[in-house]
Amino acid sequence: EVQLVESGGGLVQPGGSLRLSCAASGFTFSNYAMSWVRQVPGKGLEWVSAISGAGGSTYHADSVQGRFAISRDNSKNTLHLQMNSLRAEDTAMYYCAKEPYAAAGDAFDLWGRGTMVIVSS
């Protein structure tokens, strides 16, 4: 079955760190760019970070630049998001999403179910 399963969310204090993971199955993971997209409950969607299929190119939204880092392990079919210096405004459901090509910059044709991150003291 083609699917994405996120993990690693939870409650963290402001200024803390968290590492999210996304396990992919049912397709050749290294052939596709991947992204993280977040959503504050009851609100809209915000793109966070993207990475090319081979992992050589990464991109981050201005709101997380310098604090978050996206990476992937194609040998383990896993996508990661390292989140540092977390703020209350980072509280959201985090989704991993697949693109249809190896280069980033397209629509998201497959989404995971998300993992919730809460930043609070």
Next chain:
Amino acid sequence: EIVMMQSPATLSVSPGERATLSCRASQSVSNNLAWYQQKPGRAPRLLIYGASTRATGIPARFSGSGSGKEFTLTISSPQSEDFAVYYCQQYNNWYSFGQGTKLEIK
């Protein structure tokens, strides 16, 4: 940053009544525009990409049109399972989403 604006915020229609959702970009995004459907507690699902191409498995009652700055998603005869929130997204210059249109039963 390209800002995407959707209207209306809420659209009330009766089952079977045509629904038309609009999306406007702050600058041209060519045809690099996607539509997603999201139901409560679920992840978004891709409906339309390239402004007008239905994704795999999407029923023909969903159609997209437009290019440049103005786009439309039309649901010709909404079924009960179509009442949800719809988002447009541009991917011409990175990625940005509209704020969503909630399609509700009248």
